[in-house]
Amino acid sequence: MPDHDVLIVGAGPVGLLLACLLVQEGVRVAVCERRADADDRTRAIGIHHPGLEALDAAGIGDSVRMEALRLDGGEVRSRRRILAALTFGPDRPVLILPQPRTGALLRARLQSLSSEALLLGCDVQGLRQTADAVQVTAASTDGPHELSASVVVVADGVRSRLRDEIEAGWRRRRGRASYAMVDLADATPDARAVLHCEPEGLVESFPLPGGRRRWVVREPAAGEAAMGNAEGGGLGRIEGFCATIEMRTGIALEPAPDATPTAFVAAQHTARRLQHGRVVLLGDAAHEISPIGGQGMNLGWMDAVRLAADLVRTPPSREPDLSGFERQVRRSASRAQRRSAFYMSMGAPAPWAVVRGRELVMHGLGSAPLRGWTAGLLTMRGL
CATH class of the missing domain: 3.50.50.60 (FAD/NAD(P)-binding domain)
Structure with a gap:
């Protein structure tokens, strides 16, 4: 036996x-x-x-x-504009x-x-x-x-x-890209996730318990990487990580001296x-x-x-x-x-023509007729 x-x-x-x-x-x-x-x-x-x-x-x-x-919900932004805002109801928390x-x-x-x-x-x-x-x-x-x-x-x-x-x-x-992430103190804590689908690449932020927030940044394009290195070490160091977020989103974060971004490949x-x-x-x-x-x-x-x-x-x-x-x-x-x-794909670095097209897609997904369907998609309905 x-x-x-x-x-x-x-x-x-x-x-x-x-x-x-x-x-x-x-x-x-x-x-x-x-x-x-x-x-x-x-x-x-x-x-x-x-x-x-x-x-x-x-x-x-x-x-x-x-x-x-x-x-409470989430927002999708691009070029510092809100394209869609969703609320997660009690039936799909x-x-x-x-x-x-x-x-x-x-x-x-x-x-x-x-x-x-x-x-x-x-x-x-x-x-x-x-x-x-x-x-x-x-x-x-x-x-x-x-x-x-x-x-x-x-x-x-x-x-x-x-x-x-x-x-x-x-x-x-299908689907592969490189990112870096770090958890930092949240100066103005709230309970909403924010996705910045910028031309230079994605920036995500998610609230965490205890007044902290996780930041995720897609690996920059070659030109941006060179700028990041000049500004403070690229995504591998907290100064370059925060500088990249500010360049893409306009959000200025305080680099925590003991924080080290973690690189990972999404595949x-x-x-x-x-x-x-x-x-x-x-x-x-x-x-x-x-x-x-x-x-x-x-x-x-x-x-x-x-x-x-x-x-x-x-x-x-x-x-x-x-x-x-x-x-x-x-x-x-x-x-x-x-x-x-x-x-x-919505957060990949892209030329302006592609960015404008996907902004229309995201705006449509956040519109009143599709908002409930989109929230279900994001909360794993149908899997």
Whole structure:
């Protein structure tokens, strides 16, 4: 008999949520996480309606609501004019909570359900399938370990080291660009997000709990990059980062001496296959969604809810039939990637003729007849 019914590789928000859902149903679960400590990197911050429903199902929805900041709405600007303004109603709320705190709540919930489920410092290095189980080779500070499970869920992120184990492939999808971001004190805090779709490139700002605001800047064009270096080090240093924001938007920020912008590449990929026998990919290991739009973590939670339902219905002795799950995941991921690619195109550096055209598009999307539809699009309706 295998040691576990389900072994999850990766204790990110998606893997932890799946573990909570399964343990609540009496499934024997282990979560292997190669890090010995919690991941404190601030990445995803937005929680949409379907993600909140998943957190409710995992038992931490109320705790998230208590700690998160709720967005009143958002604005889209270009050339220092408001093109569209949206309000997020109570039926489609958008909550803001940094990922480390969301992860901490999920981790605490899992440990309250099963004190032995989370295996920290357990680095899964190989998988081998047999007729009725998956044999897992892992390393830790205590030395090598051998574990077994009826099903292994690979949820170890975009750079999954185990994706090749099931020959899943990794197909690039439309939408790729470079950005930098930093969290700064908000001099005039409010609860609205602002997107500046400027000719030189996107500038986003999102309010955070605790009177702070996240700023995201698209990598500048070559000429602007040279100017940024002359003004103070480009986007890699806080002085150049703030100078770029002021040049594009007219907003003057106070550079915090201890703040360092983080560079990242927004890209999109999909695995060619999600299941091989008793091994299945989940979350970012299955599909990479551009963070421009804030859909990736929420989509992973939606996938986890679907997968949990299938695994609970399947006796551990049987290999799960996840063909329906895979179809749903592919359909949702494809729609999310198309939306993210559109959002990225609206904030790309562009000549004046293109800028004028997309300003008309954004103005139209924010008009009274389309405003409700646009708000639904931004809050993941239809995924």
